[in-house]
Amino acid sequence: MTDNEFYRTKRLPPYVFAEVNKLKAAARAAGQDIVDFGMGNPDMPPPKHVIDKLTETLADPRVHRYSNSRGIPGLRKALAAYYGRRFNVEIDPEREAIVTLGSKEGLANLAQAITSPGDIILAPNPSYPIHAFGFIIAGAAIRSIPFRPGPEFMNAMDRAVRHSVPKPVAVVINYPSNPTAEMATLDFYEEVVAFCRKHGIFIISDIAYAEVYFDGVAPPSVLQVPGAKEIAVEFSSLSKTYSMPGWRIGFCAGNARLIGALARVKSYLDYGAFTPIQVAATAALNGPQDCVEEMRARYKSRRDVLIEGLRAAGWPVDPPAGSMFAWAPIPERFQHLGSLDFSKLLLTEANVAVAPGTGFGEQGDGHVRFALVENEARTRQAIRSIKAFLKTAQPPVDLNKVRAARG
Known part of the structure; x- marks a missing residue:
């Protein structure tokens, strides 16, 4: 018996994030430096x-x-x-x-x-x-x-x-x-x-x-x-x-x-x-709540560096007014890939990890999520890689469009 035969587990689809996490782990095992915006996991200690x-x-x-x-x-x-x-x-x-x-x-x-x-x-x-x-x-x-x-x-x-x-x-x-x-x-x-x-x-x-x-x-x-x-x-x-x-x-x-x-x-x-x-x-x-103000200032600074950098790289993303995430539409020439394949491509070609939008529901498939969990220096490093990726990368062929063109 597999877990898919149980009443509750068979109602759960495959965990989308597992595919990106597997690639991420393999890249790190190979010695690659991955700038990881994938999980909303705060990187600072408690007060x-x-x-x-x-x-x-x-x-x-x-x-x-x-x-x-x-x-x-x-x-x-x-x-x-x-x-x-x-x-x-x-x-x-x-x-x-x-x-x-x-x-x-x-x-x-x-x-x-x-x-x-x-x-x-x-x-x-x-x-x-x-x-x-x-x-x-x-x-x-x-x-x-x-x-x-x-x-x-x-x-x-x-x-x-x-x-x-x-x-x-x-x-x-x-x-x-x-x-x-x-x-x-x-x-x-x-x-x-x-x-x-x-x-x-x-x-x-x-x-x-x-x-x-x-x-x-x-x-x-x-x-x-x-x-x-x-x-x-x-x-x-x-x-x-x-x-x-x-x-x-x-x-x-x-x-x-x-x-x-x-x-x-x-x-x-x-x-x-x-x-x-x-x-x-x-x-x-x-207790004292100045630590909360410091938290907001930290995430705002990271937000500003990320959004300004993405826009300068040719990837326009709206700045979030709240949360610790930026919801980024997939660049137009990569949209046919969907969020999972685009996330994989960004990881393998730019060493940048993001969360595929489809992991949050099928209506999210046109976006990826950046979590503001890397500091400003690491974020700028990621922006340089993304800029080079967007400038040189050739999207994989959309086989569905090819088949449609052939009739």
């Missing part, structure tokens, strides 16, 4: 006061026992305080907040908690894979909606309600977006909340990049909309804000019914994150 708190807490013999699946009370209170000062939203740390092992685990376990086989879930295309596949693993059917906030998004929601049987259970939203870096306004959230309240649809919002913004306008929370907590929960994370991805600390806040369902599933699956990590995470949220 010193957070590491110091972790080290201090480790010395307490009591913290090495099982922890609390919902998260220690102090951390849930710190999350509630964050929502209060950042969004002016009141969160009950007992009923409306839970700590997760990163937002990815939380999203997947919430999907398990609320999904019945055959349920319809609305998810953007392209989007971060767990937004769709967390529900696919749980047995749902995904109906794709536009990733860009605006009239097309709302029209797609309306069509889904009128033409889906059964009616959609939930909609996933993610702004600032991974991979597209789209931003949403509070006015847009108000439309979504009004629509979903009318039709009894849950909203599952992912704001993992809410603190990564560059042009002075802080991204809002859907929970700022009056009445949103009747139907909405929101996932956040310390991974990007405090450069703590490997610590696996995330949160879910909002509707008490959904939080309770997630808590019940988690109580069977884990004992919560290691207590010293939760204590240090509390220090991150409650």
